[in-house]
Amino acid sequence: xxxxxxxxxxxxxxxxxxxxxxxxxxxxxxxxxxxxxxxxxxxxxxxxxxxxxxxxxxxxxxxxxxxxxxxxxxxxxxxxxxxxxxxxxxxxxxxxxxxxxxxxxxxxxxxxxxxxxxxxxxxxxxxxxxxxxxxxxxxxxxxxxxxxxxxxxxxxxxxxxxxxxxxxxxxxxxxxxxxxxxxxxxxxxxxxxxxxxxxxxxxxxxxxxxxxxxxxxxxxxxxxxxxxxxxxxxxxxxxxxxxxxxxxxxxxxxxxxxxxxxxxxxxxxxxxxxxxxxxxxxxxxxxxxxxxxxxxxxxxxxxxxxxxxxxxxxxxxxxxxxxxx
Amino acid sequence: xxxxxxxxxxxxxxxxxxxxxxxxxxxxxxxxxxxxxxxxxxxxxxxxxxxxxxxxxxxxxxxxxxxxxxxxxxxxxxxxxxxxxxxxxxxxxxxxxxxxxxxxxxxxxxxxxxxxxxxxxxxxxxxxxxxxxxxxxxxxxxxxxxxxxxxxxxxxxxxxxxxxxxxxxxxxxxxxxxxxxxxxxxxxxxxxxxxxxxxxxxxxxxxxxxxxxxxxxxxxxxxxxxxxxxxxxxxxxxxxxxxxxxxxxxxxxxxxxxxxxxxxxxxxxxxxxxxxxxxxxxxxxxxxxxxxxxxxxxxxxxxxxxxxxxxxxxxxxxxxxxxxx
Numbered sequence: 001x002x003x004x005x006x007x008x009x010x011x012x013x014x015x016x017x018x019x020x021x022x023x024x025x026x027x028x029x030x031x032x033x034x035x036x037x038x039x040x041x042x043x044x045x046x047x048x049x050x051x052x053x054x055x056x057x058x059x060x061x062x063x064x065x066x067x068x069x070x071x072x073x074x075x076x077x078x079x080x081x082x083x084x085x086x087x088x089x090x091x092x093x094x095x096x097x098x099x100x101x102x103x104x105x106x107x108x109x110x111x112x113x114x115x116x117x118x119x120x121x122x123x124x125x126x127x128x129x130x131x132x133x134x135x136x137x138x139x140x141x142x143x144x145x146x147x148x149x150x151x152x153x154x155x156x157x158x159x160x161x162x163x164x165x166x167x168x169x170x171x172x173x174x175x176x177x178x179x180x181x182x183x184x185x186x187x188x189x190x191x192x193x194x195x196x197x198x199x200x201x202x203x204x205x206x207x208x209x210x211x212x213x214x215x216x217x218x219x220x221x222x223x224x225x226x227x228x229x230x231x232x233x234x235x236x237x238x239x240x241x242x243x244x245x246x247x248x249x250x251x252x253x254x255x256x257x258x259x260x261x262x263x264x265x266x267x268x269x270x271x272x273x274x275x276x277x278x279x280x281x282x283x284x285x286x287x288x289x290x291x292x293x294x295x296x297x298x299x300x301x302x303x304x305x306x307x308x309x310x311x312x313x314x315x316x317x318x319x320x321x322x323x324x325x
Numbered sequence: 326x327x328x329x330x331x332x333x334x335x336x337x338x339x340x341x342x343x344x345x346x347x348x349x350x351x352x353x354x355x356x357x358x359x360x361x362x363x364x365x366x367x368x369x370x371x372x373x374x375x376x377x378x379x380x381x382x383x384x385x386x387x388x389x390x391x392x393x394x395x396x397x398x399x400x401x402x403x404x405x406x407x408x409x410x411x412x413x414x415x416x417x418x419x420x421x422x423x424x425x426x427x428x429x430x431x432x433x434x435x436x437x438x439x440x441x442x443x444x445x446x447x448x449x450x451x452x453x454x455x456x457x458x459x460x461x462x463x464x465x466x467x468x469x470x471x472x473x474x475x476x477x478x479x480x481x482x483x484x485x486x487x488x489x490x491x492x493x494x495x496x497x498x499x500x501x502x503x504x505x506x507x508x509x510x511x512x513x514x515x516x517x518x519x520x521x522x523x524x525x526x527x528x529x530x531x532x533x534x535x536x537x538x539x540x541x542x543x544x545x546x547x548x549x550x551x552x553x554x555x556x557x558x559x560x561x562x563x564x565x566x567x568x569x570x571x572x573x574x575x576x577x578x579x580x581x582x583x584x585x586x587x588x589x590x591x592x593x594x595x596x597x598x599x600x601x602x603x604x605x606x607x608x609x610x611x612x613x614x615x616x617x618x619x620x621x622x623x624x625x626x627x628x629x630x631x632x633x634x635x636x637x638x639x640x641x642x643x644x645x646x647x648x649x650x
Contacts (some may be wrong), residue, residue, distance in 0.1 A: 162591025169588040263494040266487025
């Protein structure tokens with residue numbers, strides 16, 4: 001997409017998460033002109049969630065009072081595996097009971113508009129590329145750091161999907177062959193070290209072994225889920241023995257993963273979104289050091305490593321703007 | 326390139342290696358109709374080597390007795406870093422004294438023909454894609470396993486170069502953060518484990534520590550350079566304590582690297598060329614096991630892992646055929 005080619009109009013962007021469904025109206029400048037967030041209530045089952053997605057889209061259209069004639073389509077993003085070509089969500093770990101759901105067709109039938117379906121990390125990369133930190137950058141990789149770790153790759157100014165719509169699974173790169181078990185069932189994945197879940201699981205395992213935190217109130221394991229990443233990082237900086245090396249490894253292994261991407265893809269830019277990237281410079285300083293140590297000089301020299309600016313809106317903005325292509 | 330679009334004609338392909346310069350005449354079917362190999366004698370210095378490259382091209386044209394009017398250009402491949410756009414070889418570890426050599430211009434001036442310059446691993450990937458095991462495959466990665474480890478990426482039926490002509494440095498992926506020192510100066514690179522040099526360096530280090538091989542004649546360290554990879558693998562299969570786990574790790578870390586490529590790029594095919602890939606099925610059986618263990622099922626299921634068929638001619642055939650694009 002060239003931004004110049006975008007005409008007028010509006011699009012709906014929807015981000016289906018395990019906790020919330022976010023629905024927005026986006027204009028061709030990537031500006032959100034109305035936004036709505038409702039709980040997913042995924043445990044009520046597939047049909048209820050699909051109904052809630054439909055209702056949310058209808059609500060955002062109604063409440064925003066936009067001229068429906070200006071709406072050019074609906075962009076939906078969700079965690080994979082999904083196939084943008086067929087419009088089918090194969091399954092999604094956060095939405096129990098979802099299996100081979102033809103969401104594109106369901107929404108096209110309901111709203112009589114163009115619908116595009118895209119992996120949430122790809123959508124976020126696309127959002128940052130068109131309206132965020134990566135305007136005009138044609139070769140980039142985007143890490144979405146959250147409960148899991150996703151990835152989006154832009155090559156030659158287009159989202160790269162791979163042979164089977166599976167490209168960009170940065171979270172499941174093996175960074176330590178003898179590492180801890182990941183949610184995917186494999187061992188030593190980046191996600192097991194550097195995602196919020198990975199960090200918290202490692203803390204829980206240490207508490208189980210009887211280790212104690214000096215600075216965090218972790219009297220019971222269940223407390224770990226309530227605690228913010230920010231507090232964990234703060235405790236690590238104070239030298240808390242329980243979490244210091246867990247945080248250090250979270251940063252180092254993220255550095256190794258980014259360095260691998262740099263050596264493999266030689267992108268102009270790596271964008272970080274969510275999770276531990278909210279630490280900003282406190283993350284970036286040690287992270288860049290690790291990346292420099294691990295990356296061929298020619299590849300490091302030209303690489304920008306940067307936190308995204310669209311934050312948790314990158315995905316909905318990106319997927320809505322796919323409608324304008 | 327679509328093979329159908331290739332017209333008639335011939336091209337020269339040249340592979341500049343640290344030991345030999347190979348020069349061939351290739352037709353539009355990717356068939357070698359004449360081949361010549363001369364020693365590089367890189368230690369004689371840059372000017373002498375450039376002269377030898379020119380002489381070799383002239384010789385292959387003369388000796389092949391092809392009609393010079395049919396020659397459409399010259400494709401040159403060399404280990405990176407080089408820039409195909411500017412036609413400059415920045416430096417190349419195997420050719421001492423080479424720094425920012427404008428080889429494309431030198432040869433264009435000399436032969437008054439189109440000259441293309443391409444990284445050797447990219448050229449090999451392109452050769453296999455057009456005339457080898459990957460005919461018609463549009464998304465693939467190719468590992469060139471030799472004294473070093475290179476990589477070539479084909480995306481959407483085109484060589485992917487990255488932002489700075491540096492894409493595909495598979496050999497410098499970090500596979501173990503605490504691993505041995507690589508030739509590049511970094512630690513724990515794939516190349517330090519799975520290249521011929523990496524395997525032999527690790528054997529030498531063990532000999533230094535006084536360990537002995539049961540099945541190999543390794544009375545002195547210098548003997549290690551003479552020994553063939555085939556013999557090392559054979560000794561490992563016999564249970565030689567000195568080399569068994571070095572070989573096992575060479576396979577496992579290659580598996581991890583391929584798995585990372587599969588999770589990141591979701592290619593249709595991974596091609597292996599040279600070095601330990603000459604072990605064929607003896608490598609592929611344990612390798613596929615490791616890759617399966619490390620790769621998301623959706624990505625493994627659709628992935629072909631295969632040894633290339635153009636062997637050490639993949640690069641020259643590939644780079645010559647770039648002339649036909």
